[in-house]
Amino acid sequence: xxxxxxxxxxxxxxxxxxxxxxxxxxxxxxxxxxxxxxxxxxxxxxxxxxxxxxxxxxxxxxxxxxxxxxxxxxxxxxxxxxxxxxxxxxxxxxxxxxxxxxxxxxxxxxxxxxxxxxxxxxxxxxxxxxxxxxxxxxxxxxxxxxxxxxxxxxxxxxxxxxxxxxxxxxxxxxxxxxxxxxxxxxxxx
Amino acid sequence: xxxxxxxxxxxxxxxxxxxxxxxxxxxxxxxxxxxxxxxxxxxxxxxxxxxxxxxxxxxxxxxxxxxxxxxxxxxxxxxxxxxxxxxxxxxxxxxxxxxxxxxxxxxxxxxxxxxxxxxxxxxxxxxxxxxxxxxxxxxxxxxxxxxxxxxxxxxxxxxxxxxxxxxxxxxxxxxxxxxxxxxxxxxxxxxxxxxxxxxxxxxxxxxxxxxxxxxxxxxxxxxxxxxxxxxxxxxxxxxxxxx
Numbered sequence: 354x355x356x357x358x359x360x361x362x363x364x365x366x367x368x369x370x371x372x373x374x375x376x377x378x379x380x381x382x383x384x385x386x387x388x389x390x391x392x393x394x395x396x397x398x399x400x401x402x403x404x405x406x407x408x409x410x411x412x413x414x415x416x417x418x419x420x421x422x423x424x425x426x427x428x429x430x431x432x433x434x435x436x437x438x439x440x441x442x443x444x445x446x447x448x449x450x451x452x453x454x455x456x457x458x459x460x461x462x463x464x465x466x467x468x469x470x471x472x473x474x475x476x477x478x479x480x481x482x483x484x485x486x487x488x489x490x491x492x493x494x495x496x497x498x499x500x501x502x503x504x505x506x507x508x509x510x511x512x513x514x515x516x517x518x519x520x521x522x523x524x525x526x527x528x529x530x531x532x533x534x535x536x537x538x539x540x541x542x
Numbered sequence: 543x544x545x546x547x548x549x550x551x552x553x554x555x556x557x558x559x560x561x562x563x564x565x566x567x568x569x570x571x572x573x574x575x576x577x578x579x580x581x582x583x584x585x586x587x588x589x590x591x592x593x594x595x596x597x598x599x600x601x602x603x604x605x606x607x608x609x610x611x612x613x614x615x616x617x618x619x620x621x622x623x624x625x626x627x628x629x630x631x632x633x634x635x636x637x638x639x640x641x642x643x644x645x646x647x648x649x650x651x652x653x654x655x656x657x658x659x660x661x662x663x664x665x666x667x668x669x670x671x672x673x674x675x676x677x678x679x680x681x682x683x684x685x686x687x688x689x690x691x692x693x694x695x696x697x698x699x700x701x702x703x704x705x706x707x708x709x710x711x712x713x714x715x716x717x718x719x720x721x722x723x724x725x726x727x728x729x730x731x732x733x734x735x736x737x738x739x740x741x742x743x744x745x746x747x748x749x750x751x752x753x754x755x756x757x758x759x760x761x762x763x764x765x766x767x768x769x770x771x772x773x774x775x776x777x778x779x780x781x782x783x784x785x
Contacts, residue, residue, distance in 0.1 A: 369615050372611075372614070372615050373607075373611055373615070376607055376610050376611055376614075377607055380602050380606050380607050380610060381599055381600075381601070381602040382599065384600070384602040384603070384606060385599045385600050385602075388600055394603065398603050398606055398609075401602075401606060401610065402606075402609055402610050402613055405610045405613075405614055406610075406613055406614055409614040409615070476593055476597060477597060477600065480593070480594060480597065495594075499591055499594035499595060500594055500597065502595075520555065520556070523555050524551075524552065524553075524554055524555035524556075527554070527555060527558075527587050527590060527591060528551065528554065528583065528587055530590060531583070531586040531587045531590045532586075534586075534590065535586060
């Protein structure tokens, strides 16, 4: 039995320490998915808490046959992020590339606050700026593949789309992200 | 193999991820080498993917794990024994503990020195229970006697003050002129009520009372604070009337 599955089993037996270990083991990864998707640390922290709240409530329904625990956790995270994105869509400026491009100069100047630069490395900040300009479908595919290191099959399970769609989204996401960074004058090396 | 720009763009990720067959990879490279646009695109995306793969995960906020645990299973309830208080690392260097300890030590020193205990005069004999009891008994009686004496002294001071304050007899040298009374500078009626005893009269009465009590030996029993209070009353009255 893999370590995560053992911890899940112990959680279901009522061992509080097992749940704490699960949280400690995966909190950083969940936070990173949320942060890369939302681009906001506070929002990502709230979303991470929401993810684990959902996991805690639905843990009895988890079966190893659904896939490895990290994949299931990523699916829950992704679904909540998509829900959150849809809920807050009206409050945001559209994320489509055509609308965002003319505003890049202004958005860049407001996004590069000293606090942000102090917290993040330059490369991380640049990538985050580019990711925020990507459409949600392409953004999540790139995050899962290139920042979380998931295999195509795992991404297929998380996104619930055919493998061809996964590959296509990853490919288009990478190319668009490179173009966005190039248009912003940012070239990560 | 016939390879064009569309093929290069569509299979770019397969090339980067090493999913092309050798023949496809060779055709891909051959086309990219001869096409400026494709060459730039391949270089940019390859560099981007390499950068993203090398990127470390962002550190999670410090309180995130505790926040999640508190929101889900609730704060952990650990069994804490009383001995853990002493064994907890860093407990003794916490500022609030050090300040508390210093306060307690200062309070103990003040009490000890007030009771007349001097550590330098401590002898082994002083530690016997009988001597300690006798010393404590003596200190308790002395303290009680001092308290009784203090209360009695206060009674004398109040007696003197009560005899001095109610006097309303006007003094000739401080009697204001009738014109001044009829034309007050200020219209505030409270100023009249705030005028204290007349200095000349009060001082005369004070010295008379003082002489009486000196003769009767009461002054010898007054401690320094009561004497100060005794003299402070007429002096403050003088200052008020001068204003």
